[in-house]
Amino acid sequence: MAYLGFESGGTKLVVTLSINGSDIVESRVIKRPHDAQALDSLQALMQTGQALLRDHQISDLAAIGFGFGGNVNQLLNQPSLCMHEAGWESLSAREVLEEAFSVPVYVLNDCDAAALAEAKAELNRNVQHFYYVTLGTGVGGAFYTNGDIFHTSPAGNAEIGHIMVDESGNIACPCGNKGCLEAVCSGPGLLQLSKLLYPRAGISRAEEVTQGYVENDEACIAIMDKYTEYLGKGMAAVITLFHPERIILGGGLGSFVSTVLHDKLIRIVEARCYPLFRGSVSIHPWQVCEGAVSLGAIFYAKQQLMERS
Template sequence: MSKYCFGIDVGGTSIKCALFLTDGTIEEKWEIPTRTEDQGINILPDIAAGILKKMKEKGIPKEETAGVGIGLPGPIEENGEIACAVNLHWGRKNVEKELEELVGMPVKAGNDANVAALGEMWKGGGKGAKNLIMATLGTGVGGGIIVNEKIITGAHGAGGEIGHAVINPKEERACNCGNKGCLEQYASATGIASLARKALETSGKDSVLRQKDSVTAKDVFDAYKEQDSLAADIVEEFAEYLGRALAVFACVADPDVIVLGGGVSKAGQVLVDCVEACYRKYAFSACKDTQIKLATLGNDAGICGAAKLILSK
């Protein structure tokens, strides 16, 4: 009977690692640097060395360990291969096979945003749900969709890439993905800052935002909380884009709950309130009352979801 498992969350600069009990209790957390030099050849060996060292330290035999779950910044195919991970300097690589050989235990890999969604469903804002949509509003917009407790990955591992749904076909600026008018261009922290710059240029309204050298998403929400009229216009535009997009995704996935995470979610309940109002305006009747909640796990979402990934294998 397995008592332990490991959850690994690989980022571009650091790798978060954790030893879990199979009931979800985190026994210990640690971090190692992501060595991306030489096409990232050291990344998986570094992870394996850390896991094996921790097992030796704690006297944990392999037969008591369910295995290793790992979240990675890129699309993961059904066979455990990652087609490309730009931030890690990887080309095509079978992560599951390579890491299994290094640690001598089962490995299950997933896209980092999908894995974070699984973590929030297991232990966070979506706890108790079986169907969930998560939108991670950070520098970009990540996403994860879970139906009947299974992550939707799709044919190319790109299921749940909600940030690259085109929601404004009139947009002339290109998104980082090459398309124009993606949700990420309006609902990310950088997207909100872009909406703010445009509003400051085109609106004659007075605003505390005009006193800022460089307006951030946090500045916009802080001003919104102080009932700044221009900030209210910006937040309304952002919420319109995100609420409408979430209503479309809800038509497909019919979630129990929608969870909002990432840096923008630190705005708190006001974020939920304004997005929820727009979501309900557009949602299909059966989905109108779907709850929108804030993520609660913060930086632990990835390691928790990774652990759940291997426990659900």
């Protein structure tokens, strides 16, 4: 039996085709236009999924897993709200997909999906509890514990991106508050932080800051120091509240920070987390990397299909 995994959110859409929910046949990435809305993305996902099935002559599709970059209504099994793409809350995406493909569709948050994929990576197979954080267009989190994602509310949970880390509140968050972790530690947040700290530097992309840091640019070092301070506050809160065995940082920024700035981040975290937990939690870059969301969505769809059969 075949499975499709969908990923929406950020600057790209991903569709992955799998046989038996484990062997990957092919993944296709679609660049999402900055002005795209929910229906545009949904149609692009459907067209790409149908093309994959057609090109590989697949006729036994079992289910679709949809890793959605936003809040998911778990009671309705439906995308709810995306702060970076309008229209999902009024679009019955699951029903549209089920009608188009004639198979059940299972929806979960993209961070939850990525965490499920990370749990199967060799480095994490024996880890009972970890907290996954993605640093991309937004900042999201998922707590994996004892073989599954920890959920407390059908409306969502583990919203690490929306805890307060910048008391000055100089940078607004897409959620409507100011000073959130997402406001200063997402990709767009890093850019806004750069413009706040060094308005005359002419920085137009977050990648310029990370590259400048590697090249020992004075302004970029100062910006990344402030960024790491904010991120360290957030990760200290994760440790204090959940005390996982490890934190996994995903996304391009997550990889950069957890490798290039690892020691600096650890020092900030150790200084701010609950004293009894100091030294007990390690921080690692993601292992599955690109495709983690769509792959995790496939794992989830297969799991749900088996539980409901």
